[in-house]
Amino acid sequence: MYKHSQILLSILCLVLFNKVEAQDNTLKINLSKQSYLQGDSLEIQIVSPNYLDKKLKSATAHIWLDHLVTKQRWKFRFPMIEGEVNAALKISETVPSGNYAISCLIQSGFYRIQGQVLERDKKDTVINYMMRTSTKQMMVDRVKVDAKGFFTMKPMLFQDTASFYFSPMQKPKKNYLAILLKTPVDSVFEPVETQTVFFTVGKPGEYVEKKFNYTLLLDDPEISTEGLPNVTVFAKTKTKLQQFEESYTSGLFKNDNAFVFDGLESDELVRSQSLAWFLQQKVPGLTVAIDSANNEVFKWREEICTIFIDEFEVMPGEQSMVFPRDIAMIKVFRPPFQYSSTTGFGGAIAIYTKKGKFVDNNGAKFSFILKGYTGFDSEWK
16 A cells, blocks of 8 residues: 555656646746836846757747737847846837737847848858948857858847948959848748736826737737727829828928938939039028047037938948938938937938849948847837
């Protein structure tokens, strides 16, 4: 009898142990608290137990924040090192109150750039590239190109944005390379593991939901129009610029208080001496100065303008990496343009590059600006 009890106890312990271990293997999202106010810091810890068994020694953690009523979604991404991420997002005053889902989607591997050289000389089996981060760090390296023109660059860890410039090994009078780039972290992917938890933004107790009716969708959800007044729409043919603006502008950048310049159907920008010359002719009060690092700095009423490329803030001078022929639209916002607590007093210049169906055959084919990882202490706005 004693022996049978001992066997039964061993089996029970084994079942309980396996159950606990299975629970410990799940991806975990730990928040500093469950309810926040605008201005608070949303502190996040992501833990992937047994990451080595899952082959996730290096991984990318995509953090998606979904407003449960409006379906609005914000996306961030962080490098996951040895199965863990610790980050903080300051909640901007512009973030609406309400119930939120925070989801983490794990993708294997760090940020990596893949590409294909579509036009080159046969001797170009290796090409140069220059990388310049938004913090002014510079790296020059080279990458091998196979017989079909494909190449894969080594994994990279950089925050915000970085400019990439490709050129042949030899120094020709004209850069003849035509390159197609792909970053897997920006592409559709199948997450290795996911997890979702819930929290609220707003006055404590104001947004309480005992049961959240929520399903994580990999496709971006449609924005809810609940509560909006009924309107009558009269259809008319939209210009390319209007179509582009509808597709690629968001948030504060939809503000109509701006000078808007067309780079799709007008060739005036392309024929200009430079972007700085063009804007000085078109925008009253806008001036250009050269700083100590020899960068062109735009000023309005002696205040430095904030520069955005495809709605990502860049350092002064970074706009020179974009060729006029690659610009689809420019929006110049009068002061103030309060994008954050430290920007906007001198207005803002938002440069949009041609993309999607708006890309033509005359665009630059060797210069790119790419989005990297979110800073570990960034702002949610």
